[in-house]
Amino acid sequence: MYSHRLNNLLLWPASLALWFLLHGCTQPTNVEIALDEQILHFGLGAEPQHLDPHLATSVAAHNILSALLEGLVGEDPKTLKPVPGVAHRWEKSADGLTYLFFLREQAKWSNGDSVTAHDFVYSFRRILNPSLGAQYASMLHPIKNAKIYHAGEKSWDESKVGARALNDHLLEIVLEYPIPYFLELLNHYSWFPVHRPTIEQHDAYARMGTAWTRPGNFVGNGPFSLTSHRINSVIETRRNEFYWDADKVRLQGIHFYPIESVDTEERAYRSGFLHLTQSVSADRIDYLKEKYPGELHCEPYLGTYFYRFNLQSPPFDDLRIRRALSLSINRERLVDKVLKGGQLPATTFTPPGTGGFFPTPKFPYDPQLARQLLMEYLDEKGLERLPPIELTYNTSEGHKKVAEALHGMWKDTLGVEIRLLNMEWKVFLSTISRGEFSLARAGWIGDYMDPHTFLQMWRSGDGLNMTGWSNQSYDAALARAETSVSPEERMDHFQTCEDLLATEVPILPLYFYVHLTLRHPSVKGWHPTLLDHHPYKHVYLATEDEQ
Amino acid sequence: MNRFILSRILQAVPTLWVIATLTFFMTRFAPGGPFDAEKTIPEEIKVKLHSHFGLDLPLFDQYLLYLKNLLQGDLGPSFKYPGWEVSELIGSAFPVSLTLGLLSLCIALLIGLPAGIIAALRQNTWLDYLPMSLSMAGICLPSFVLGPMLIFAFSTQLGLFPPLGWYGATDWVLPSLTLGFFYAAYVARLTRAGMLETLKLDYIRTARAKGASDWRIIFGHALRGGLLPVVTFLGPAFAGLISGSFVIETIFFIPGLGKFFVTAAFNRDYTMVLGTVLFYATLILMLNLLVDLLQAVLDPKSRSSS
Numbered sequence: 001m002y003s004h005r006l007n008n009l010l011l012w013p014a015s016l017a018l019w020f021l022l023h024g025c026t027q028p029t030n031v032e033i034a035l036d037e038q039i040l041h042f043g044l045g046a047e048p049q050h051l052d053p054h055l056a057t058s059v060a061a062h063n064i065l066s067a068l069l070e071g072l073v074g075e076d077p078k079t080l081k082p083v084p085g086v087a088h089r090w091e092k093s094a095d096g097l098t099y100l101f102f103l104r105e106q107a108k109w110s111n112g113d114s115v116t117a118h119d120f121v122y123s124f125r126r127i128l129n130p131s132l133g134a135q136y137a138s139m140l141h142p143i144k145n146a147k148i149y150h151a152g153e154k155s156w157d158e159s160k161v162g163a164r165a166l167n168d169h170l171l172e173i174v175l176e177y178p179i180p181y182f183l184e185l186l187n188h189y190s191w192f193p194v195h196r197p198t199i200e201q202h203d204a205y206a207r208m209g210t211a212w213t214r215p216g217n218f219v220g221n222g223p224f225s226l227t228s229h230r231i232n233s234v235i236e237t238r239r240n241e242f243y244w245d246a247d248k249v250r251l252q253g254i255h256f257y258p259i260e261s262v263d264t265e266e267r268a269y270r271s272g273f274l275h276l277t278q279s280v281s282a283d284r285i286d287y288l289k290e291k292y293p294g295e296l297h298c299e300p301y302l303g304t305y306f307y308r309f310n311l312q313s314p315p316f317d318d319l320r321i322r323r324a325l326s327l328s329i330n331r332e333r334l335v336d337k338v339l340k341g342g343q344l345p346a347t348t349f350t351p352p353g354t355g356g357f358f359p360t361p362k363f364p365y366d367p368q369l370a371r372q373l374l375m376e377y378l379d380e381k382g383l384e385r386l387p388p389i390e391l392t393y394n395t396s397e398g399h400k401k402v403a404e405a406l407h408g409m410w411k412d413t414l415g416v417e418i419r420l421l422n423m424e425w426k427v428f429l430s431t432i433s434r435g436e437f438s439l440a441r442a443g444w445i446g447d448y449m450d451p452h453t454f455l456q457m458w459r460s461g462d463g464l465n466m467t468g469w470s471n472q473s474y475d476a477a478l479a480r481a482e483t484s485v486s487p488e489e490r491m492d493h494f495q496t497c498e499d500l501l502a503t504e505v506p507i508l509p510l511y512f513y514v515h516l517t518l519r520h521p522s523v524k525g526w527h528p529t530l531l532d533h534h535p536y537k538h539v540y541l542a543t544e545d546e547q
Numbered sequence: 548m549n550r551f552i553l554s555r556i557l558q559a560v561p562t563l564w565v566i567a568t569l570t571f572f573m574t575r576f577a578p579g580g581p582f583d584a585e586k587t588i589p590e591e592i593k594v595k596l597h598s599h600f601g602l603d604l605p606l607f608d609q610y611l612l613y614l615k616n617l618l619q620g621d622l623g624p625s626f627k628y629p630g631w632e633v634s635e636l637i638g639s640a641f642p643v644s645l646t647l648g649l650l651s652l653c654i655a656l657l658i659g660l661p662a663g664i665i666a667a668l669r670q671n672t673w674l675d676y677l678p679m680s681l682s683m684a685g686i687c688l689p690s691f692v693l694g695p696m697l698i699f700a701f702s703t704q705l706g707l708f709p710p711l712g713w714y715g716a717t718d719w720v721l722p723s724l725t726l727g728f729f730y731a732a733y734v735a736r737l738t739r740a741g742m743l744e745t746l747k748l749d750y751i752r753t754a755r756a757k758g759a760s761d762w763r764i765i766f767g768h769a770l771r772g773g774l775l776p777v778v779t780f781l782g783p784a785f786a787g788l789i790s791g792s793f794v795i796e797t798i799f800f801i802p803g804l805g806k807f808f809v810t811a812a813f814n815r816d817y818t819m820v821l822g823t824v825l826f827y828a829t830l831i832l833m834l835n836l837l838v839d840l841l842q843a844v845l846d847p848k849s850r851s852s853s
Contacts, residue, residue, distance in 0.1 A: 027706065027717070049628060057584070133595030135588050151591075208599060209629035231628065231636060233713060233802035257712075261797045264711060267695065268800065271702050271710035426579025426815050433587060443585065463587045 029272025031520055034541050038252040040523070043265045045278030047232055047258035051213035052204070053192040054127040054134045059445075059532070060258065062189055067237050067254055067536050068220035069192040072101050072120065072171070073183050077538040078527045080449065082183035086115055086193070086221065086244075087171070096178030096485060097144075103169040108242040109195050110218075110225040117165035123193040124163045125149075125156055131206035136190040139447070142182065144174040177483045180490065181355055181450035187533070188447060195219035223249045223537045232258060243537075250525075250540035269518045275541070276523060280516040282398055285341050288518065295518050298342035299528035302446035303513035304349055304454065305402070307391075309506055310438050312468040315386060320373040322505040325439075326363055327370035328413035329406060335511050338405040342516070346509035348498050349458075353530065355450035357491055362502030363509060367413045374414050388417040393441035394428040402510065403441070432466060445513070449531060451494040452482065458501060469506035552836070559832045563825060567617065570824045571610055574817050581626040581815040600626060613821070622825075623818040627811070633822035636807060641789075641826075643713055644803040647726065648789030650719055652781075654727025655734050660777075662731070663738025664765065667773070670743065678735055685732025694725040694798040711800040722799040726792055730784060737780055742773035771845055778845060782838030786830045 030041045048061035053069055056062070074085035087101035107115035124143065127134045130152035141147045144162030148154055162174030175182065185191065198219045199205055202212035211217055218226040223245070224237035238253040240246065257274065259265040262281040266288075268274045280288060280296065288296045309316040316322055331345030344351075347361035378386065391407070393399040400422065407418040423431060432440050444464075446453040456462065459478055460470035474497055481493035501507065515532050525538040582588055582596050597603045601612060616623060622633035662678035669675050701721060702710040708720045745751065746769050754768050793805040804823065811819035 027709065029706075047628070050630065052630075055629075057586070130591070131595070133592050133599065135586075135592055137592075138589070209624050211630065213630055230802060231631065231639065232806055233800075257800070259711075259800050261800075263695075264798060264800050267698055267703075268711055271698070273710055273712065424579075425813060426577075426583050428579075429583035429585065430579040433583070463589060466587075 031272040031275060031522065034275065035522060035543065038250060038541055040251050040254045040276075040536075040539065040541065041274045042254055042256045043268065043274045043277040044235070044256040044258045045265075046260055050208070051218065051226070051229070052208070053189040053194065054123070054132060054136075055208050056189055057135050060256075062533075064235055064237075064256055065189045065192060065222075066187075066533065067222055067224040068218065068226055069189070069194075069222045070107075070243075071186045071192050072103075073186050075187050075533055075535050077525060077535050078529070080184070080187075080529050080531060080533055082186070085186075086120075090183075096180075097175050099173045099175070099182065100166075101171040101173070103171060104244055105169060106244040107221060108244065109221050110240045110242050111195075112242055113195065113197070113219075114168070115193065115221045116168040117171035118168065119193045119196060120171050121163050121165045122196045122199075124161070124191075126194065126199065126205055127190055128161070129206050133208065134190070136188070139185065139188055139190040142175050142177075142179050142185070144176050147176075178485050180487060181448055181452070184355075184449050193221060195221075224251075224254055227253075245537060249537045251536060254536060266518065269520075274518075274520075276519045276526075277517050280341075280518060282339065282341050282401075282516075285516070292518060294521060297515075297517050297519050297528065299515045299517070299532075300344070300351070300353075300530055301513040301515040301532055302351055302354060302449070302453075302530045303444060304346055304351060305343075305441075305443050305510050305513060306346065306349065307406075307508040307510065308432070308437075308440050308442050308467050309508070310435060310440075310468060311506060312435060313438065315377070315389070316438060318377055319505065320377045321386070324370040324373040324377070324414060325410060325416075326505050326508050327366045327373070328409055329363075329508065329510070330365050330409060331363075331510060332365075333409075334402070334405055338401055339511065342514045343511040344514070346511050349501050349507065349509045350451045350454040350494070350498065351446075351512045351530070354446060354454065355452075356487070357451040357494055359451075359495055359498040362498060370413055374416075386414070386416050388419050390419045390421050390438045391441075392421045392423060392428065392431065392437045392439070394425045395422045399441050406510075435466065435468065442507075443513070446531070451491075451497075455481075455494060455497045458497070458506065467506040469504065471500055471504060474500045474504075552840070555836050555839075559829075559836075562832065563828055564614075566828045567614070567821065567825055568610070570821050571613060571817075574812075574815070574820050575606060575609075577815065579815055581817065583815070599629075600624075617825075622822040625811075625816055625819045627814045627816040627819065633818045636819070637804065637822055637826055640802055640804045640807060643801060644805065645789045646719065647722055647792075647795070647801065647803060648785065650723035651726035651730060651788055652785060654723055655730035658727070658731035659734025660738055660774075662735040663777075664742055664770070664773075666735065666739040667742035667746065668765070675739075679739065682732035682735040685728050686736075688729075690725050690729060690792070690794050691798060693728060694721070694795065697721050697725055698798075711798075713799075713801045713803075718799075722795050722801060725798070726788065726795050730788065733780060733784070734777055737776045738773060741776045742769060745769045745772040748772070775842065775845060778838060778841055782834045783831060786827070786834045790827045790830055 034041060044060050044063060046058065046060045048056060048058055048064060050056045050061060051064060053065050056065060070085050072085055072087040073082040076083050086103055086107045088104040089102045091100045103115065103117055109115060124140055126132060127137050128140055128146055128150045130150055137150055145159045146161050149156055149159035149161050164172045166172055198212050198217060202210040202217065204210040204212045215226045215228050223240055223243045225240040227238050228236040235256040236253065239249050239251065243249065259268060262279050265277045266280065266284060269277050309322050311317055331347065335343045335345050347363045348359040350357060350359055352358045391403050393403050403420050407420065410416045410418055431437060444454060455478060457464035458474060460475050477493045477496040481490045484490045484493060519526065522541045522543060524540050524542050526534050582593055601609060625631050625633050625636055662682065666675040666678045698710045698721060701707045709718050712718050751764060751769055754764050790804050793809045795801065796803045796805045807819055808823045811823055
């Protein structure tokens with residue numbers, strides 16, 4: 001009896017579906033349009049916390065800031081060796097302590113103002129100003145007396161900080177001690193300049209969280225300028241016409257998308273929304289290798305995945321147990337059978353090749369010796385078996401996989417019971433920093449291309465040490481490496497540090513990170529680098545035939 | 548009626564105060580802090596950060612200061628994104644969530660109501676079984692399965708809609724459908740149940756005996772009573788819809804409120820947690836009031852009791 005009305009009602013969903021289909025029409029993807037527009041669509045991973053180079057602390061921030069700002073030197077796109085940036089040339093004194101940077105007169109801010117040596121001095125002073133509370137201010141401690149000023153004990157002039165503008169285009173930097181990687185260090189965003197009038201207009205000299213980094217306010221000196229920033233959505237930049245090398249910049253803009261979910265990022269890539277992803281889910285590697293063989297890239301990355309022992313409490317206060325655990329890890333099997341993402345087994349803490357340092361592998365796999373060491377310990381302590389060990393890691397499928405694999409290896413080789421304890425990220429960090437762990441997961445990404453960025457954290461009492469390990473010989477070797485002028489001697493001292501880590505085993509290096517990414521073939525001028533830095537002025541988009 | 552509304556609004560004030568207080572202390576007592584990171588921050592920098600955000604004050608003073616600022620409408624800066632005020636972030640994300648929520652609600656009603664009415668009118672026929680089976684599937688199918696399926700079909704394969712983002716009207720379609728289908732399934736089942744109950748009542752029989760048309764019986768008499776369960780459901784459902792869905796926002800990369808709501812807790816972004824919780828609580832209170840008013844209009848019995 002309701003049939004007529006019913007037919008009308010049934011038409012509703014059908015009409016709706018038709019409307020959707022008519023309304024949406026096949027659209028060209030970002031990647032297709034980009035070839036004409038020269039806009040790079042970049043998967044950023046996370047939303048950066050700050051766009052202020054003196055407050056930024058993340059890889060995401062680096063990826064954006066290296067488009068918006070330029071330091072004294074630039075980077076070679078393939079080797080990351082220093083090339084002229086704002087400074088067109090530089091001179092180093094014979095003792096390696098004084099650098100003179102000759103700034104190019106054509107270097108401009110994105111509002112047309114000249115970039116001067118005074119801007120750099122102002123910027124160094126700002127990041128070192130203790131009131132700003134910059135987390136990476138210590139990156140500038142190699143400047144003579146910078147540490148004194150940063151401690152807030154004396155004023156800038158009283159501290160006699162070794163950074164002076166000799167004139168508008170000549171900058172002098174005096175170092176505390178010769179640093180072979182000093183020029184590489186200048187490419188960290190903490191060394192980038194900020195535009196003084198903008199900072200002062202927003203009262204941002206000693207304050208965080210001001211609006212100077214918003215689009216419309218941000219004045220940069222990099223190849224691109226900031227045009228829009230919608231949080232959790234997109235950060236858009238366009239080519240900066242005032243950039244001194246603007247003629248070489250082929251991209252018209254870069255759009256950064258802070259897509260945190262690796263699955264969403266992969267879908268975005270596969271649908272032509274992104275040119276490159278920040279990462280790839282480990283579970284998808286096999287599929288992507290098959291479907292996108294030329295687009296899945298597995299590139300070495302300056303990072304080490306490792307476990308920390310807590311040497312303050314048993315059983316890890318005993319070297320034999322630490323060694324036994326280390327000797328029973330088959331790192332080859334871990335990377336080949338469990339991780340399967342092209343990672344390299346870590347038999348040193350510093351990734352080989354960091355700043356030309358190739359440490360001798362020292363963490364071997366020797367299950368027999370491991371069992372022997374364990375037996376010695378058990379006999380001495382009068383134990384039948386080792387009490388269960390707690391392994392703490394932050395909640396993640398990847399970390400769980402590694403922990404389970406190691407659990408298996410230790411159980412098979414040593415019969416040791418491991419309790420896996422996963423924690424939410426902040427709870428994990430707070431637990432580890434309080435030293436309430438036995439064995440805990442950790443990772444370290446280098447800030448610059450030198451072994452120092454890895455080995456400094458194991459100095460006695462360093463805030464990142466957290467193992468309770470303290471070794472005077474290690475501290476002495478590190479101090480000698482820091483002040484050594486001869487590159488060979490430095491490497492020898494770093495090798496001593498590596499040897500001590502392998503002998504004392506306060507940590508278990510497991511594997512070296514790789515950067516897994518999907519990259520569209522139309523992205524040219526993009527080369528694999530250990531720091532995952534890619535100077536954008538060399539990047540462009542072209543079809544396979546074009547170059 | 549005005550007195551009723553006024554009293555409900557006044558009741559909301561202590562409720563919000565209790566929520567603000569509980570949330571404030573729960574976030575502060577959670578292990579870990581906003582500045583904990585793998586690369587530990589030097590102690591002197593931590594002191595500066597604490598002082599910048601007022602965390603150096605005694606906890607109770609922080610609480611009083613927070614309440615004072617709250618009364619002035621100041622939710623403070625986000626700990627995670629110090630360059631942005633919490634109110635600014637909520638203000639930019641809410642229109643997105645509101646649009647998504649309203650569209651999803653429209654889809655839910657446009658699909659759910661007709662499906663429920665048809666199923667009730669044709670009880671125990673294929674027109675009942677089919678929509679009810681689909682609605683059961685809609686309830687059971689999680690959005691993290693349906694979303695990628697829709698993206699695969701309509702974006703990757705057919706290229707009709709963008710796979711993700713929130714930059715134009717075409718971006719709205721797939722997330723609204725994903726979220727809307729789930730609610731449509733509920734609406735369909737509730738409508739069917741409500742209609743079946745109402746259609747059996749004496750006044751419907753009387754209307755039919757008096758020769759009222761089908762159209763008038765359904766839309767003039769039965770629907771009004773049959774929709775009551777749907778209206779009750781829609782109040783909190785609507786608040787849930789417009790305050791953002793973390794899963795949908797993650798799948799479709801939408802800059803909505805849901806993401807702030809969840810990640811603020813993980814980041815120990817104290818001000819953002821409080822801001823989003825209070826915002827959500829206010830929405831729930833307002834929408835519940837709206838539902839009560841709507842029920843009073845639809846149902847004379849509830850009108851007299853209130």
